[in-house]
Amino acid sequence: MSERYRIGDRVRTSDVDPDHHTRLPHYARGKRGTVLDRDGVHPLADLRAQGIVQEQEVYLVRFTAQELFGQGDHSVTLSLWEDYLSDE
Amino acid sequence: MSDDHDDSPIAARVRELEAILEEKGLLDAQELDRALEAWTHRASPANGFRVVARAWVDDGFRARLLQDANAALPEIGLSMGGGLQPQQLHVVENTERVHNVIVCTLCSCYPIALLGPSPTWYKSPAYRSKVVSHPREVLAQFGLTLPETTEIQVWDANAESRYLVLPRRPENTEHLTEDELTKMVTRNGLIGTAAV
Structure with missing residues (x-):
């Protein structure tokens, strides 16, 4: 399996609010961030909750508070499966 | 659906699951307690x-x-x-x-x-x-x-x-x-x- 993103890449998270389980929190939907590191390969949580195991790259993605909340000078880092991400 | 997990409904669901697993003979009644105790002890x-x-x-x-x-x-x-x-x-x-x-x-x-x-x-x-x-x-x-x-x-x-x-x-x-x-x-x- 080869990863789609590299460290330093700019990415955008999905803005879809699915009606199934997901590990992409509301506050981080449709936001732009930077790939900080790879975070292993793990079964996609959305599918695993439905009994389907599909291993996928996970990335540590860092967002500025400004991007997430429109205010603040801190950063927030999340682990995001490749399915949650697209090119900026 | 990434909202809060409310403690009480999930706890009730876990209890029901445990009961069903025990009823079907898939889980020994003490097995889970033993595993949890060993884990939390460490x-x-x-x-x-x-x-x-x-x-x-x-x-x-x-x-x-x-x-x-x-x-x-x-x-x-x-x-x-x-x-x-x-x-x-x-x-x-x-x-x-x-x-x-x-x-x-x-x-x-x-x-x-x-x-x-x-x-x-x-x-x-x-x-x-x-x-x-x-x-x-x-x-x-x-x-x-x-x-x-x-x-x-x-x-x-x-x-x-x-x-x-x-x-x-x-x-x-x-x-x-x-x-x-x-x-x-x-x-x-x-x-x-x-x-x-």
Whole structure:
């Protein structure tokens, strides 16, 4: 399996609010961030909750508070499966 | 559907599942209790304190811990195993410039193997929702006021990884032994809601 993103890449998270389980929190939907590191390969949580195991790259993605909340000078880092991400 | 898991309905569901599994003979009534007891017995904040004290006295261990925590933990007889699957751990280091704080906004993911069961406030909707958007205010409520120049990095344990903060070693502790340093570390320090 080869990863789609590299460290330093700019990415955008999905803005879809699915009606199934997901590990992409509301506050981080449709936001732009930077790939900080790879975070292993793990079964996609959305599918695993439905009994389907599909291993996928996970990335540590860092967002500025400004991007997430429109205010603040801190950063927030999340682990995001490749399915949650697209090119900026 | 990444909203809160309400404690009571999920607890009721777990009880029902347990009852069904026992009824069908798939689960021994005592099996789960034994596994949980063995696990929580080993899982204690004392483990996290040892990790920090070793990192303070041994630069090589600190570097390895920050690089690949899962590979470094066995050096002091610890691991992230013991649960259903070994968890991936990231140790994030506080410096003069950066302060780290940990949360799980979706539920209550926490490095139980190194910190024991999480405190009630860690699981509260108030902490989980506010520390991501207003960390400086939340930390001040814990009595930790950081200089404006300190950059705050929040880590949301929203998926497979768990986090542990490596606090800064307090000043004037050069004369202390590793054991004595272990006693200076606090659980909140390892979550990032205290300095040490």
